[in-house]
Amino acid sequence: MNMDEVMNMSNNQADALRILAVFPHPDDESFVAAGTLAKYIAGGAQVTFACLTLGEMGRNMGIPPFANRVTLPGIRKRELEDSCRAIGIQDLRMLGFHDKMIEFEDQELLDGTILDMLLELKPSIVITFYPGYSVHPDHDATGAAVVRTIGRLPAEERPVVLCSAFSSNHEQMIGKADVTVDVTAFLSSKMASIQSHRSQFQAAELVGSRVLTDEEIRSRYGIEQFWTYRFS
Amino acid sequence: MQPIQPQHIQSRINELSGRELYLHLELTSGAYANHLDSSRHSASAFISNAVIRYTQGSISGTGPYRVGLKTEQGWIYAEGLTHIDEQDTQRLILAGHDSMGKLVIALQLSLEAF
Numbered sequence: 601m602n603m604d605e606v607m608n609m610s611n612n613q614a615d616a617l618r619i620l621a622v623f624p625h626p627d628d629e630s631f632v633a634a635g636t637l638a639k640y641i642a643g644g645a646q647v648t649f650a651c652l653t654l655g656e657m658g659r660n661m662g663i664p665p666f667a668n669r670v671t672l673p674g675i676r677k678r679e680l681e682d683s684c685r686a687i688g689i690q691d692l693r694m695l696g697f698h699d700k701m702i703e704f705e706d707q708e709l710l711d712g713t714i715l716d717m718l719l720e721l722k723p724s725i726v727i728t729f730y731p732g733y734s735v736h737p738d739h740d741a742t743g744a745a746v747v748r749t750i751g752r753l754p755a756e757e758r759p760v761v762l763c764s765a766f767s768s769n770h771e772q773m774i775g776k777a778d779v780t781v782d783v784t785a786f787l788s789s790k791m792a793s794i795q796s797h798r799s800q801f802q803a804a805e806l807v808g809s810r811v812l813t814d815e816e817i818r819s820r821y822g823i824e825q826f827w828t829y830r831f832s
Numbered sequence: 833m834q835p836i837q838p839q840h841i842q843s844r845i846n847e848l849s850g851r852e853l854y855l856h857l858e859l860t861s862g863a864y865a866n867h868l869d870s871s872r873h874s875a876s877a878f879i880s881n882a883v884i885r886y887t888q889g890s891i892s893g894t895g896p897y898r899v900g901l902k903t904e905q906g907w908i909y910a911e912g913l914t915h916i917d918e919q920d921t922q923r924l925i926l927a928g929h930d931s932m933g934k935l936v937i938a939l940q941l942s943l944e945a946f
Contacts, residue, residue, distance in 0.1 A: 657878070659862045663933035665833040668917050668925050669856060669940060700863075700876075736863045768867065802933070 617645040620723035620759070621689075622714065622746050624702055624738035625655040626680035627797040632764040633727050634687050634790040635783020636824045641688040642786070648691040648721055649684060650714075652742055657699035660800045667799050675799050682796035686789055693717070703741035707748075714749045723759045726750065730763035730827055733770040751831050762826035777825035784822040791817065833915040833927065838891045841916065844924050845889040845899070848941055855882045856940040857908065878938075881945045884908065896928055899939055910939040 617640060623629055629637070629649055637647050656673040667675050677694065684692045695713060697705060718726075729743035743763060750758050762779055783790060794801050812820065858878035865872040886901040886908065893911075901908040912928035923942040930936050940946065 657860075659860060659934040659936070661833070661927075661929060661933055661935050665915055665927070665929045665933045665935070668833055668915075668927050669858070669935070669938045670917065670920065670923070670925055670946065735867045738863075 617643070617725070618721055618723040619645050619647045619725045619727065620717060620721055621647065621649045621727045622652070622742060623649070623728065624652040624697075624736075624742045625658070625699065626651060626676045626683065627655065627794070627800050628729075628739070629687070629689075630683055630790065630793040630797060632729075633824060634683075634793040635786045635821070636727070636781045636826075637689060638687050638786040638789040638793075639781065639783055641690075646691070647687075647689045648693060648717070648723070649689050650693045650695055650717055651680060652695050652697045652702060653699040653738070654680070654694065655699055655800075658800065660802070662799045663802045672799065676797075679797045679799060683793040686792035686796055688789065700738060702738045702745075705741075707745070710745045711749045714745055715752075718749065718753070718759070725762060726759045727762045727764070727826070730765035730770070730774065730829070733765035733767040733774060734763075735767050747829055747831070755831070758831065761829035763829050764825075765827055774827055778828050779826040781824045781826075782822065783824055784818055787817060787821060790821055794821075833929070834918045836891075836895065836897055836913060836916050836926070838893075838895075838897060841891045841897070841899070841924075841926070845891065845901075848924060848943075849886060849889055851943065852883060852885050854942045854945045855884045855908065856880045856938060856942075856946050857882070857910065858935075858938040859910075860936065862934065899926065908939075910937055912937045913939060 619640060621629060621633055621637065641647055654673040655676045658672060661667040726746060728746040729739040731740050731743035731747060734740050734743060747761060750761055765774060860876035861874055863874060865874040884903050886903045889901040891897050891899050897913045898911045899913060913926045914928045917925035923940060926939045927935055928937040
C-alpha cells in the first residue's frame, strides 16, 4: 500500500487532509516521518505534531559538549521549532511530559491529553511508534497510549494509525511494513529537519562519522515506512 | 561546557557546604546501549531535586574527576566528571561526557529546585 491508498481509506475526505503525529522526543519526527509529512504538507495537508517531552534527559550534548542537563530543554525546544519549520509543520504542540517517564506517567492524564487532540483535530491519519517494537521505553509507551486511546473510539471514527518500528525483532513479529513512502523529492526538507537538532545530529549512530554523499542520503533516508495498526 | 579545573570546583564545593541544597544525580548508559550492542546492558538512574546538606566535600583524581560529599546521614558520590557549566554561577553543574560528547554522569547542586 502506498500513502495515496491510505488517504483513500481514511474516513475524513472533507477539506484538507489532517495528520496528527505523536512522538515523545524532539528529533523523532525527523527520522521517522519528516519526508512523509513534508510531502503531504506540499499537497495541502494540515499537520499537528504533538511532542510529549523536550528530550531533556538525552545524552547527546554536542561535540564538543555545549549543553548540559539544565540547558538542554531550552536548546532542544528551539531545535524542535527549527525542525518543524524545515518540514512545514503548521501546528507544534509541546505537551510538557518528562523525558524517560512516559511509561510511568498517569495513564488517564496521558490518554486524556491524546483524546482531547483527537476530538479537536479529527485527524484522518495518526503517525506514532509501534508499541513494543520501538526500542526506547518512551517510544513504546507513546505508541501504546495512542493505540489505547484510539482503540476506545467507535471503529468508524478511528483514524488510520501508521506506526514506525525498528526493534531488532520487529519484522519477525509484525512482518514487513505495509506502507512505504518515497520521500526522495523531499530530502532537502528532511535533512534540514535532522540538522536542526544540532545538539543531537552529530551522534554517530544516527548519521555516521562522516559527511554522506547524495547517493548515501537517498539510500538511507529516501524511503520512510510504516505499519498500519490493526485494531482487533 | 568547559573542562573541569579542580581547584575551582573545590572552592565552589566549599561555598555550598552546610547549606540546604537541591541535588540532581544521574548515571546513564543510554536507552539504546543494548539495541546498538547486544553485549551491553542498558542501565540508568537519576534522582532529581533531592534535598540534601553536606558537611564536607571534595573533588579528587587527575581527570576524569571524582566528587564525594559527606552528608548528615550518608554520602553522595560521582565518578567520571569532566565538564562544568562555567556560565552558571549560582548552581554547580558538573557532568561527565564520553569521547562522543555524550553525557554519562551528571552531578548538580542548587539552592533552588531544578
